Amino acid sequence: MTVAMWVLLLIAIVCANSPFLTTKWFGIKTVARKHFGHHVLEWMTGLVLVAALAYVFEAQTGPVHQQGWEFFVIAITLYAVLAFPALVWRYFWNVKSPD
Template identity: 65%
Template sequence: MTTAMYVLLLVAVVLANSPFLSQKWFGIITLPRKHFGHHLVELAVGYALTGVLAYVFEAQAGPVHQKDWEFFVVTLALFVVFAFPAFVWRYFWHSRNHA
């Protein structure tokens, strides 16, 4: 694996977990209660940013290959799997310890 792949995986893991680790929306705007919809929007933006970074890395390495819908479904599923640890912490462990 190249350095770009390691960087992309690290960025994907960080962006997938960041919505569930803070009460701030996008890490900037403090919300009194962050709803699940806020998390979904942040997760979608993180997925898009990861996709843009992957496109840039692929363009630097050579010609960009065409991707069909199956590619995006698989990468979205992988992104959601990356988000699982912070999701569990937020909704199962964190609320139990702070109730």
């Protein structure tokens, strides 16, 4: 694996988990009660940012390959798997919510 792949993987792990680990909106603004909709919106925003970064990294190495819908379904599923530890901590293990 190249350095760009390792960097992308690390950024994907951080972006997938960060919405569930903090009570701040996008890590900046404190909200009174951060509900699941906030988490999903932040998670999807992170997904779009990671996908854009992956596109940029691929474009730097050569022509970007066209992908079908199957690729995007698998990419979203893998991103959800990356977010699973923080999701479990937030909603199943964390007895007292940090909100």
